[in-house]
Amino acid sequence: xxxxxxxMRGVREHVRTQLVSVATVALALFCVAAAALAAENVGxxxxxxxxxxxxxxxxxxxxxxxxxEALRSALSGLSEVRAARYVTPSEARAVVAGDDAVLASAxxxxxxxxxxxxxxxxxxxxxxxxxxSERVRRLNAVSDxxxxxxxxxxxxxxxxxxxxxxxxxxLVILLCAxxxxxxxxxxxxxARMREVEVxxxxxxxxxxxxxPFLAEGALLGSGGAVVAVAxxxxxxxxxxxxxxxxxxxxxxxxxxxxxxxMIAGFVLxxxxxxxxxxxxxxxxxxxx
Amino acid sequence: MGRPRIGAxxxxxxxxxxxxxxxxxxxxxxxxxxxVKVFRADAPVLRRxxxxxxxxxxVFVTGPSGAGKSTxxxxxxxxxxxxxxxxxxxxxxxxxxxxxxxxxxxxxxGVVFQDFKLVPYWSVFENVAVALEVAGMPGRVIxxxxxxxxxxxxxxxxxxxxxxxxxxxEQQRVAVARAIVNEPAIILADEPxxxxxxxxxxxxxxxxxxxxxxxxxVLFATHDRALLEQSPQHRLIVIDDGRTIEAxxxxxxxxxxxxxxxxxxxxxxxxxxxxxxL
Numbered sequence: 004x005x006x007x008x009x010x011m012r013g014v015r016e017h018v019r020t021q022l023v024s025v026a027t028v029a030l031a032l033f034c035v036a037a038a039a040l041a042a043e044n045v046g047x048x049x050x051x052x053x054x055x056x057x058x059x060x061x062x063x064x065x066x067x068x069x070x071x072e073a074l075r076s077a078l079s080g081l082s083e084v085r086a087a088r089y090v091t092p093s094e095a096r097a098v099v100a101g102d103d104a105v106l107a108s109a110x111x112x113x114x115x116x117x118x119x120x121x122x123x124x125x126x127x128x129x130x131x132x133x134x135x136s137e138r139v140r141r142l143n144a145v146s147d148x149x150x151x152x153x154x155x156x157x158x159x160x161x162x163x164x165x166x167x168x169x170x171x172x173x174l175v176i177l178l179c180a181x182x183x184x185x186x187x188x189x190x191x192x193x194a195r196m197r198e199v200e201v202x203x204x205x206x207x208x209x210x211x212x213x214x215p216f217l218a219e220g221a222l223l224g225s226g227g228a229v230v231a232v233a234x235x236x237x238x239x240x241x242x243x244x245x246x247x248x249x250x251x252x253x254x255x256x257x258x259x260x261x262x263x264x265m266i267a268g269f270v271l272x273x274x275x276x277x278x279x280x281x282x283x284x285x286x287x288x289x290x291x
Numbered sequence: 292m293g294r295p296r297i298g299a300x301x302x303x304x305x306x307x308x309x310x311x312x313x314x315x316x317x318x319x320x321x322x323x324x325x326x327v328k329v330f331r332a333d334a335p336v337l338r339r340x341x342x343x344x345x346x347x348x349x350v351f352v353t354g355p356s357g358a359g360k361s362t363x364x365x366x367x368x369x370x371x372x373x374x375x376x377x378x379x380x381x382x383x384x385x386x387x388x389x390x391x392x393x394x395x396x397x398x399x400x401g402v403v404f405q406d407f408k409l410v411p412y413w414s415v416f417e418n419v420a421v422a423l424e425v426a427g428m429p430g431r432v433i434x435x436x437x438x439x440x441x442x443x444x445x446x447x448x449x450x451x452x453x454x455x456x457x458x459x460x461e462q463q464r465v466a467v468a469r470a471i472v473n474e475p476a477i478i479l480a481d482e483p484x485x486x487x488x489x490x491x492x493x494x495x496x497x498x499x500x501x502x503x504x505x506x507x508x509v510l511f512a513t514h515d516r517a518l519l520e521q522s523p524q525h526r527l528i529v530i531d532d533g534r535t536i537e538a539x540x541x542x543x544x545x546x547x548x549x550x551x552x553x554x555x556x557x558x559x560x561x562x563x564x565x566x567x568x569l
Contacts, residue, residue, distance in 0.1 A: 016412045198410045201418075204368075205469065206397035207425035209390075 010218035017194060021223070024187040028227030029234065031180035032273055036228075036235045038173035039269070040261055045165045047259050058120040058136065059149040066116070066144035074144050075118050083135060086121040115146065129156070177276070184227075184280030188220050192284060216285045217278050224277020228270045236260065318382040320346045320477055320508050321367065325376035328362055336362045338533035339376070344477075344510065349503045351519055352512040353538075354530035360512040363530065364479045367510070368400050369393050381476065398426055401470025401478040401507075405485035407462040409454040409469075415441065416450035419468045426473065440472040444498060460491040467498055477508040484515060493521060 014021045060078070062071060071089060079087035090098075095114040100106035122132075129152060136148040192199070202212045239260050246258040261269065323342040329335040336359040344350055352360050365371040366378050369385050378385045380396065388396060401422075409418045419440055423433045441447050444464040449457075454465060463483060470478050480499060484492035496511075496518050503509045513519070519527060527538040 197408070198413075201408055201410055201421060202425065203394075204397065204402055204408060205422040205425055206394040207421075208394045211425055 006214045006218050009215040010222060013191075013195065013198075013215055013219050014222065017191060020191055020194060024191060024223050025226045025230060027187055028180065028184055028223055028273075028277065029230035031176070031183040032224075032227045032231035032269075032276075033234055034176045035173055035180055036231045036261070036269060038169055038176055039265065040235060040239070042166060042169035042173060043261060043265070044258055045162055045169055048162055048165075056122055056155070057151065058122060058132070058139075059151075060118040060120065060139055060145055061147040061149070062116045062118065062144055063146040064112075064115070070144040071116070071118070074142060078118060078120060078139070081135070083122055083131065084120050085123045088119045088121075090117045090119055092116050181276055181280050181283075184220060184224055184277050185283045186280075187223065188216065188277075188281040189284040191219070192216060213282075213285050217281050220277035220279075220281020220284075221274040222277070224280070225270050225274035227277070228273025231273075232261070232266055232269055318379075319343045320348075320381060321510070322379040323363070323366075323376065324379065326363075326366065326373050326378060327375035328359070328366065328371065329374050335533050337366075337530075340530075340533075340535050342528065342535055344508065346476075346508055347503075347506055349500070349509045349522070349525040350511065351522070351525055351527045352510060352530060353514055353516075353519060353527065356514060358530040359533055360514075360530055361481050364402070364481050364510065364512055367477075367479055368397055368402055394425070398422075398473060399476050401473070401475040403463070403466050403470050403478065403480040403483045405482040407459075407466045407486075409462055409465055411453070411455035413454055414450060415446060415452050415454060415457070415465050418454050418465050419450075419472050422469050422472050436472055437468075440468040443471065443501070444468045459487055460494060463487060463491075463495050464498065467495070467502070471502055471507070475507070477510060478502065480509065480511045480513075482513055483511070484513065484518060489517060492518060496521060 060074075062074075066074075075087050075089050078084055092111040092114045095117060096107065096109065096111050099114060100109070132150050132152065136150050139145055140148045199212055239258075243258065321342070321344040323340050326337050326340040326342075327335060328337040340363070352363060354360055362371060366373055367380065367385070369388065373386050380399075385396060410421075413421075416437055419437045420433050423436060428436075437450065438447070441450060444467050446461065446464050446468065449461075454462060457465065463486075466483075478499070483499075484495050487495060492515060499509055499511060500522065511518075511525075523539075529536045529538045
């Protein structure tokens, strides 16, 4: 408690320096938060598009209506399946042909009947999907199964690269932020060298000298993190409608903000970052 | 036979646990034994300095600028370490203290500097109280002892003032209050009047005299001859070219005018002697 009050006294006595410090740290952490937000949305995109979303079960020509219905019913009961819809050859022709008059005039028997499965997002990974498709393929009324794994694998790969890039950028910015915090605390220390000198002179133990600076670094870091998240949140709210229309139309998802858990982690991380940066600065400057 | 291990004999003095060796009370408060301090190999600052200071003494250390007065004091409060020799404080070799023990040594030494070394944005009270706070004293004790110290230096009732608004003389009084507030065994004064006008300088010297009269050992470094002449009754050590010369022992019994003459002559003689090739 005494350490905190001494740290607060340091903050009060150099309010202007501390405000500049918090602003600098907030700017650095804002970049980290933006990278984290990008990573979060890429993650959401990955969950939305990277996982297998649908599966097409091609029915054999001699499948009876009872068999088809029994199969559809059985498939819709699977935990990985959200919906199972029977598509007749005529419907398949209409979907494939679209505005093409030639295809539209082709015989319906050329288009196999299918059961289109919509899968539960996140419930099906590649291995489970392979097992599922293999089981379905062995059924009598089924001629083939399409899992679109090639496409999802490609999407997964692109999104993984995006996530990795966001992670690397976040890490680089994090290191920069740590350097910023360290230098900021060092500046603060420089302004308070007389105080440190006096403390050492009157026999303060090294921990007594260091502890308020570490607490101050933690306060600085967490304060900067709060400001950064607040700034990012304000910008997010401001541009949300524009992002909604873009992401909803192009990607079929709504933009997401950092979760409460992430925000708490970010503020705690900011405090840790501040304390670490402070420890680095203090170690270099206070050889007590 | 090597040199006896001082640490083994006085191992419990100035330990973090706060235990003190009782026998330390009967030893000279400060002994410099063959002390050598070198910053530049071709010009040692101190060359085999031998000096013993007994409890309750008031000792002036003088010499030209750069002679090593401040270095000598720094060796005592372990801001610097000796290159050769020993510095025994209450019988304990300071050079052999662990870094963890150094703060405990400093709590037993009051130091006053030419530039006061006050924190300008702290109040007078805070600047004095810090010496007790670092030792973890309770607030009630701190308040009463700081009030007493401020009263001793003539600043009673000024605790709330910011250090930065005080005059030079008042700032130095605050520094003296900080040095005496935890009743240290010795006070080191490094040119404490260097930034003050002659009248204030004598005023501050008077303050140190009062502190000394209450039994505290004072080691007062100055090159101000007026101060040396003002207090001819005190022992005078001259440092020149890295060596110490005992310029005079206590002159308490001598009259004022004669003592002043003697003081002047002693300083001149000692400096001249120090410059002779040995």
